[in-house]
Amino acid sequence: MINLFLTYIVPGSVFFPILVFLLHRKTATGALVLLFGYLVMSAIVNITAVVLATLHHRNLWLLHVYTVLETVILLLFFIRLIPARRAKTVVWSLMILFPVACIVNWLFLQNSSNFNTYTRSIEAIIIIGVSAYCWVSSSAETVRMRWTDNPVNWVISGLLLYFASALFLFLFSNYLLANTQTKADDPIWDIVWVTHGFLLVIMYILFGIGFIKSKNAR
Amino acid sequence: MPDNLYYLIVVGMLGVFLLIALMIMLQVRNQNKLLYQQQKMTEAEIAHQKDLLQSVITSQESERQRIGADLHDEVGSVLSSLRLLIEKHAQTRTENDDPSFTSQSKSLIDRVITNVRQISHNLSPRISGSYGFFDAIHELADTVNQSGSIRLKLDFDENIAELPIQENTAMAVYRVLAELINNTIKHARAENINISVSVMNDKMDMTYTDDGIGFPADRHQAGRGMGMQNIESRLNMIKADWQFPQKNAKGFAMKIAVPLK
Numbered sequence: 001m002i003n004l005f006l007t008y009i010v011p012g013s014v015f016f017p018i019l020v021f022l023l024h025r026k027t028a029t030g031a032l033v034l035l036f037g038y039l040v041m042s043a044i045v046n047i048t049a050v051v052l053a054t055l056h057h058r059n060l061w062l063l064h065v066y067t068v069l070e071t072v073i074l075l076l077f078f079i080r081l082i083p084a085r086r087a088k089t090v091v092w093s094l095m096i097l098f099p100v101a102c103i104v105n106w107l108f109l110q111n112s113s114n115f116n117t118y119t120r121s122i123e124a125i126i127i128i129g130v131s132a133y134c135w136v137s138s139s140a141e142t143v144r145m146r147w148t149d150n151p152v153n154w155v156i157s158g159l160l161l162y163f164a165s166a167l168f169l170f171l172f173s174n175y176l177l178a179n180t181q182t183k184a185d186d187p188i189w190d191i192v193w194v195t196h197g198f199l200l201v202i203m204y205i206l207f208g209i210g211f212i213k214s215k216n217a218r
Numbered sequence: 219m220p221d222n223l224y225y226l227i228v229v230g231m232l233g234v235f236l237l238i239a240l241m242i243m244l245q246v247r248n249q250n251k252l253l254y255q256q257q258k259m260t261e262a263e264i265a266h267q268k269d270l271l272q273s274v275i276t277s278q279e280s281e282r283q284r285i286g287a288d289l290h291d292e293v294g295s296v297l298s299s300l301r302l303l304i305e306k307h308a309q310t311r312t313e314n315d316d317p318s319f320t321s322q323s324k325s326l327i328d329r330v331i332t333n334v335r336q337i338s339h340n341l342s343p344r345i346s347g348s349y350g351f352f353d354a355i356h357e358l359a360d361t362v363n364q365s366g367s368i369r370l371k372l373d374f375d376e377n378i379a380e381l382p383i384q385e386n387t388a389m390a391v392y393r394v395l396a397e398l399i400n401n402t403i404k405h406a407r408a409e410n411i412n413i414s415v416s417v418m419n420d421k422m423d424m425t426y427t428d429d430g431i432g433f434p435a436d437r438h439q440a441g442r443g444m445g446m447q448n449i450e451s452r453l454n455m456i457k458a459d460w461q462f463p464q465k466n467a468k469g470f471a472m473k474i475a476v477p478l479k
Contacts, residue, residue: 165235188224
């Protein structure tokens with residue numbers, strides 16, 4: 001049951017916001033299109049990972065590629081939301097520096113047989129920081145609509161909930177991987193990954209709600 | 219026994235999740251509160267603007283009445299005295315005096331008296347009670363019909379004469395009708411205006427229609443006009459309801475429901 005949830009249901013939940021976007025594609029414009037691009041990329045990576053795992057091939061290298069693509073697309077998404085020029089420059093700089101850091105990490109520190117815990121946790125901190133900045137700057141602006149009517153609020157909440165909560169997991173992924181053989185019978189071991197799966201599903205549901213609310217932003 | 223790291227990771231994840239969820243809830247509450255305050259401020263601003271406009275209309279009305287009364291009472295009576303004086307002087311005229319002077323002077327004074335009376339009446343129509351109100355409306359209709367370019371038809375309920383209408387209500391409705399007629403003449407390119415009035419349950423229902431080019435498709439475009447703003451302010455002052463039915467039909471139509479008590 002847990003295997004079904006982790007292998008198929010969690011990766012498949014990415015199709016929920018994708019379908020919602022397609023149903024609301026006339027109203028979901030601007031930054032939300034970039035978010036849709038991110039979801040499509042996630043779906044492709046998830047399918048590839050499931051296929052590789054089914055064929056008993058290693059798929060951890062995908063996570064290294066996914067981390068770079070995810071960060072770049074999400075930062076592009078945030079650039080569309082940030083009005084301040086200086087903050088935009090910082091985000092552009094991060095978008096160039098982070099892939100460089102990922103390549104250095106892959107070549108010299110954590111190769112494709114390890115989790116990229118260093119860069120994945122840095123990614124989480126970047127996303128948390130930029131999300132929090134967007135939140136604060138949008139609060140400082142004149143409020144035009146109810147919080148729940150603004151699609152961006154739902155998306156940023158989803159990102160914050162996922163990346164902040166999963167940060168601990170990103171930090172200790174290699175530890176978990178190293179102990180997989182000896183601790184696989186520990187029920188807590190399953191709970192860690194199930195919790196992560198639920199966080200991911202919550203994020204995708206919040207993205208879907210954001211797409212539904214996109215008609216209010218026009 | 220060493221700590222179970224898996225357990226610590228799960229607890230850490232749940233703790234951060236709760237913290238972020240709490241932050242989101244606070245943000246929702248804070249932003250909605252801010253929005254509520256902004257809406258209240260906007261409503262207060264609109265109410266203030268309405269009050270200001272109503273004050274302007276009220277003071278404009280009282281000033282019109284004062285000028286109208288002064289013209290009628292002061293200037294009118296002085297002109298009447300002047301006419302009498304000229305008549306009296308004519309009786310004592312000598313053979314050298316020009317006889318046409320008296321008739322020309324009297325004729326000019328009569329014209330000035332008529333004009334002054336007309337201006338005074340336009341500034342402040344004598345409206346008190348239902349009779350005065352409907353007389354004033356009839357006079358307005360007569361003036362429009364005399365122009366010949368447009369035909370105004372009135373359709374009144376027989377029972378209306380028995381109902382008391384407060385003077386400020388009557389004056390507001392009169393001004394609204396005058397403004398609507400003015401709009402039709404200026405903008406509508408209409409041939410006919412129809413005003414029908416009926417009274418039921420202490421409420422006067424009035425329907426104004428014309429067969430002109432009609433209301434602009436964008437309601438707000440029409441709402442921006444100063445004339446329409448004045449109409450809405452006057453109707454607000456007497457707590458009347460109004461609507462614009464048959465949006466897509468030919469011509470303009472407005473239904474007004476005026477409470478009489």
